[in-house]
Amino acid sequence: MENKDTREIKGNEAPTLSEALYYGMIAEVEDYAIILLDREGNIQNWNRGAQKIKGYTEKEILGKNFSIFYLPEDKAADLPGTLKKKAEQEGRAIHEGWRMRKDGTRFWGSITITALHNHTGDVVGFSKVTRDLTAKKEAEDRLMQYAATLEKQNKELEQFAYITSHDLQEPLRKIRTFADIIKQNLDDEAVVQTYLEKLDVSSARMSDLIKSILNYSRLSKGSPDHYPVNLNHTIDQVKIDFEITIAEKNAQINYQGLPTLNGHEQQLSQLFSNLIGNALKFTLRSPILFIRSQRKRRDEITSSPIDLTEEYYCEIVVEDNGIGFEPKFEKQIFGMFQRLHNKQKYPGTGIGLSICKRIMEYHHGFITAQSQPDKGSLFSLFFPETKVIKW
Amino acid sequence: MKILAVDDDDADLEIFCESISLIDPQITCITLKKGDAALAYLQEATLLPDLIFLDINMPGLNGKELLKLIRTSTRLAELKVVMLSTSDDERDIHESKQLQADYLVKPASFTVLVSSLRDILDRHRN
Numbered sequence: 001m002e003n004k005d006t007r008e009i010k011g012n013e014a015p016t017l018s019e020a021l022y023y024g025m026i027a028e029v030e031d032y033a034i035i036l037l038d039r040e041g042n043i044q045n046w047n048r049g050a051q052k053i054k055g056y057t058e059k060e061i062l063g064k065n066f067s068i069f070y071l072p073e074d075k076a077a078d079l080p081g082t083l084k085k086k087a088e089q090e091g092r093a094i095h096e097g098w099r100m101r102k103d104g105t106r107f108w109g110s111i112t113i114t115a116l117h118n119h120t121g122d123v124v125g126f127s128k129v130t131r132d133l134t135a136k137k138e139a140e141d142r143l144m145q146y147a148a149t150l151e152k153q154n155k156e157l158e159q160f161a162y163i164t165s166h167d168l169q170e171p172l173r174k175i176r177t178f179a180d181i182i183k184q185n186l187d188d189e190a191v192v193q194t195y196l197e198k199l200d201v202s203s204a205r206m207s208d209l210i211k212s213i214l215n216y217s218r219l220s221k222g223s224p225d226h227y228p229v230n231l232n233h234t235i236d237q238v239k240i241d242f243e244i245t246i247a248e249k250n251a252q253i254n255y256q257g258l259p260t261l262n263g264h265e266q267q268l269s270q271l272f273s274n275l276i277g278n279a280l281k282f283t284l285r286s287p288i289l290f291i292r293s294q295r296k297r298r299d300e301i302t303s304s305p306i307d308l309t310e311e312y313y314c315e316i317v318v319e320d321n322g323i324g325f326e327p328k329f330e331k332q333i334f335g336m337f338q339r340l341h342n343k344q345k346y347p348g349t350g351i352g353l354s355i356c357k358r359i360m361e362y363h364h365g366f367i368t369a370q371s372q373p374d375k376g377s378l379f380s381l382f383f384p385e386t387k388v389i390k391w
Numbered sequence: 392m393k394i395l396a397v398d399d400d401d402a403d404l405e406i407f408c409e410s411i412s413l414i415d416p417q418i419t420c421i422t423l424k425k426g427d428a429a430l431a432y433l434q435e436a437t438l439l440p441d442l443i444f445l446d447i448n449m450p451g452l453n454g455k456e457l458l459k460l461i462r463t464s465t466r467l468a469e470l471k472v473v474m475l476s477t478s479d480d481e482r483d484i485h486e487s488k489q490l491q492a493d494y495l496v497k498p499a500s501f502t503v504l505v506s507s508l509r510d511i512l513d514r515h516r517n
Contacts, residue, residue, distance in 0.1 A: 165478040166448050173477055174402055176499035181406075184501070198402055326451075 033130040037113075039123060041066045041084050053109075053132045055102030066128060069099045071106070087113040088123050096133070108137035163336050164213070167350070171206040175199055212351040216336070219267065219358050226363075228389045229265045231258035231272075231316065235291060238273045245280050255291035259314055260390040261383055267359045272318075274352040275379055279320035282377075290319045295391070301382065303368045305331070312385035313365070319378045324371040333369060363387060392516070393419045393438065397429040397454070398446035398475065403497065407444065410505045414512060426452030430460055433467055440470070442515050445492075447476040447483055455483070458490050471515055 026034045026047050033050035035043055042065050046058040054061075054069060061068075067080035074080070074097070086093035092114050099109040110131045118124045178199040185191040235255055239246065246253070253276065261268070272291075279289050296315045298308045325333065334357040336350070353367075356379075360367045364384050371377040394411060398404050401424075408420045421440065423429045426449050433439065443461075445454035452460075454474055461467045472492040476483055479496045487494045493511060498504045 162478075162480060165480060166476065169477045170400070170448075173497055173499045177406060177501050177504070180499075180501040202402070 031131065033128075033132075035066070035128045035130075036116075037066055037126040037128055039125055041080065041126070044125065050130070053101075053107065053130060054099075060102075069109075069130075071098055071100055074098075083111070083113055084126065087115045087126055091115055099130070106134075107132050108134045160336065168206075168209055168213075171202040171209065174202040175206070178202065209351075212355075215270075216351055216355050216358065219355065219362065226262045226264055228260050229263045229268050230260045230390075231268070231293075232256065234265070234269050235272055235276075237269060238276055241273060242276060242280060249280060249283070249287055251280055251287040251289070253289045253291070255289075258291065258293050258316065259388050261314070261363075261387045262389055263363050263383075263387060264359075267362065271356050271359045271381070274356050275318045278352060279318070279322055279377070282324075283320070283322040285321065288321045290317070292317050293391075295385065296382070303370075303380075304366060304382070305368070306366050310384040310386065313382045314385055314388045314391075316381040316383070317378060318381070319376065321376040324373050324375050324377050326373060327371060330369045330371065334367065392417070392442070392512075393421065393440045394442050394444065395421045395423065395429065395432070395440040396444040397423045397426065397449070397457070398444075399424050399449040400446070403446065403475075406501065406504065407508075410501070410508050413505055414509050418512075425449065426454065426457040430457060433461070433470075434464075439467070442512070443470055443472045444495075445472060445474050447474055447478075455486060458487070458492055462490050473511055 027045075029047055029049045030052055031049055032047075033053045034047050035050055036045045038044055042063055043061050046056070046061055050061075051057060065080075067075055070080050079095075079097075083093040083095055092112060095111045095113075097109065097111075098106045099111075100106055110133050112129045114127045114129075115123045116125045116127060178195045182192050182195045182199070185195075232255065235253070235258070239253055242251075245251070276289065280287050293314060293316050296313045298311055298313070301308060301313060301315075334353050336354045353369075356367055360381060360383075364387070365382045367382070368380045369377060370380075392415070396404060396407050398407065404422045404424070408422060411418050411420045421432075423432060426445075429443075429445075430452065433443075445457055447454040454476075458472055458474065461470055461472065472490075474483070474487040474492050474494045475497055476494070477497050484494045495507055495511065498507060
């Protein structure tokens with residue numbers, strides 16, 4: 001066997017014994033598809049490995065063009081022609097990529113196409129050796145995905161450490177400061193009373209923060225079981241939870257005909273509870289909320305924070321008439337402890353919307369916000385349509 | 392002497408002003424709760440404060456953003472600024488120093504706060 005990239009193809013002479021053994025050996029090889037192509041790329045022979053990797057029998061494939069193994073998008077981009085041309089010009093073309101089996105499934109192939117020449121140096125055909133590296137490719141992809149997940153988690157952890165160092169220390173520091181002031185003024189009853197009350201407020205805030213952080217971190221534990229959840233019923237329940245606030249603020253929550261989704265009931269309840277709770281809190285007038293759903297095609301979604309992998313999404317819109325916020329904060333508000341308003345005026349921990357973001361991620365969806373100061377806010381929850389059980 | 396303190400936290404502002412009045416009752420302490428309100432105040436004030444204390448972690452325009460705006464304004468660039476924070480995060484400290492601002496970690500003890508503020512005021516007076 002020659003080691004050069006340019007080889008001479010024999011004429012129609014009968015093979016010698018050693019050539020017959022050689023062809024027999026190629027025919028029996030199972031791990032590599034070793035194919036002979038004519039000048040146009042039509043398949044001239046077929047071995048056991050080719051049948052195993054690509055699924056065609058010799059009878060089915062002989063005479064067909066080798067482009068049959070390429071994905072439609074690669075065919076459209078003329079990848080087979082490009083590789084053949086490269087082999088013609090440079091003697092050899094090497095490529096790794098997805099190819100298609102007879103049954104339409106894909107495999108990751110490592111391909112070498114080598115030009116074959118006659119005694120005058122003209123290209124008379126090609127040899128094509130393909131190895132199925134799907135398992136290796138999948139393992140590599142899994143590793144890359146794992147590394148990306150780890151990197152994302154590390155960044156989250158780093159951010160978590162940074163913000164907890166600010167926000168969790170804040171009430172704790174105040175408790176110590178107030179205790180210090182009380183100690184120094186033990187004989188002044190008025191001062192003691194004032195700072196005891198402040199100390200109490202700070203302790204309550206510390207407790208709220210710890211509870212919220214626990215809620216957030218519990219979301220990441222385990223893989224939640226998904227069942228059909230009727231969102232109309234979910235919001236019915238959330239309304240009951242907010243009964244007193246709704247009555248006090250004379251709030252209206254309008255919704256009907258929302259879909260049933262395959263999801264985690266408790267998480268979806270928390271999602272709507274956080275959004276409705278915010279709408280009831282961040283307002284100067286009687287809150288009016290509209291919750292509606294619509295089907296959205298991928299290209300109709302312009303504000304996605306992630307790559308859209310699904311063709312259709314179910315968008316649930318939660319719209320309010322509250323105080324709103326500057327559009328420049330539309331992404332920032334989903335960060336941990338992000339607060340846009342003074343905590344004395346609008347109490348809260350700044351964790352609610354980051355919980356919503358995480359819940360949407362666990363449902364393979366995402367959340368976006370649009371707002372203008374004094375013109376209300378509009379939150380959009382996008383679920384993959386595959387999660388919809390009933391529109 | 393006139394001091395401007397910007398912090399979204401009512402209790403922190405109260406403790407801060409209490410400390411300042413203990414150190415020197417003659418010092419005027421102006422307090423604001425929002426970064427953008429502080430910027431507007433500085434842009435309009437005829438008599439600028441001698442020293443500004445900025446809390447880093449504020450909703451809306453935060454302390455670091457306000458400090459950057461101060462340093463890029465020709466009129467305000469030379470103002471003396473001390474950044475305040477609950478955290479001793481190295482990045483925050485570094486960024487503050489880069490922008491010629493002092494950094495004070497809000498202490499847990501009232502006594503320590505008074506003493507730290509006294510040091511800062513003495514340094515800036517000299």
